[in-house]
Amino acid sequence: MYLQNETNGAMVKSLNWRGLWAAGRVLLPLANKRQPAAVGLMSSLRWALQLRLGDEHSNLKSKCLFLLRSGMQPGVSLRWYHYLHQTYLRKAIPADLSLFDAVHRPFFDRQICSASRLRLLRNHFHLSAQLLGQQRAREVLAGKTLELARLQGKNQEDYRISLFRSCAFKREGGLSLGLFQDGRLLQCLSFSFDHKDRQLILRVGGLQSCKQDARAAIRACTKSLHGIQPRLLLIEALRSLARALHCADIECIAKKNHIYQSWRYRFSKTIRAEYDGLWQSAGAQAQANGNYSLPMDSEDTPLSERPSNKRSEYRARDILTTAMRDGIRQNLAMV
Structure with a gap:
């Protein structure tokens, strides 16, 4: 043998x-x-x-x-x-x-060793039970989604922001924050809970889009959400989640550190998302390890400084994002 x-x-x-x-x-x-x-x-x-x-x-x-x-x-x-x-x-x-x-297996960041991976996994599942409660944490593990906010598009389209766990994204994070339309996942950010200097932080390991007709679906969703790109809306939702949980930092993976850049997946997986540009466009700063630190608050330009012919659209965006933030805060308070 x-x-x-x-x-x-x-x-x-x-x-x-x-x-x-x-x-x-x-x-x-x-x-x-x-x-x-x-x-x-x-x-x-x-x-x-x-x-x-x-x-x-x-x-x-x-x-x-x-x-x-x-x-x-x-x-x-x-x-x-x-x-x-x-x-x-x-x-x-x-x-x-x-x-x-x-x-x-590689988890979150291809650079971390097995001992760090063990620590991150244990921290994530321990904190999930603390923050969500053991019953809800177990339900999410079993495939149930936890709705955080509902949004309505231009033409009465129904969108929701939910927490869930998918086997497809389990190497990038222990949980995913997704944007759904009529039960269909359009885009999601995968992240894990962790500790740093005795403070709660989020570690974002991946961004994924729906598999079928992704470009057309994202384009239609952007138009319906008054010009807000789904990935930028998810970043704002993640910030709202982090603020509601009193997180100290959000660490976002750099493309070169993504797990699918490790030797194990080098010839079987392709990274299409431009991670570095996405985080930088959201105001993130590069860290010593190559990843990005995302600020808790976005820089909102006053409506008075917007082009006059675009103000109605930006006003609609503000109403939508405010409703999302309030929904996330209220739903997490009930957990």
């Missing part, structure tokens, strides 16, 4: 489920090396192996990679499985086994 080189397919020769389970047992002694809670770690590891390797919907290759990556990063893996086992996430695991693999 042996593993072939990962670059040649990471396939396993003559290895069935029982073989995988036996291979996973080699990780158990690692939990017993100078760990203060060795019994709890071993219990969590057994639980993780039983669920992840026993999943009928996962193929043999993914199970082998799970074992391989766990063995290559034993300390980080054990602490992550223990965290999943001991928190409210335990009930969410059966519906989303990919949570086990989260600590092994």
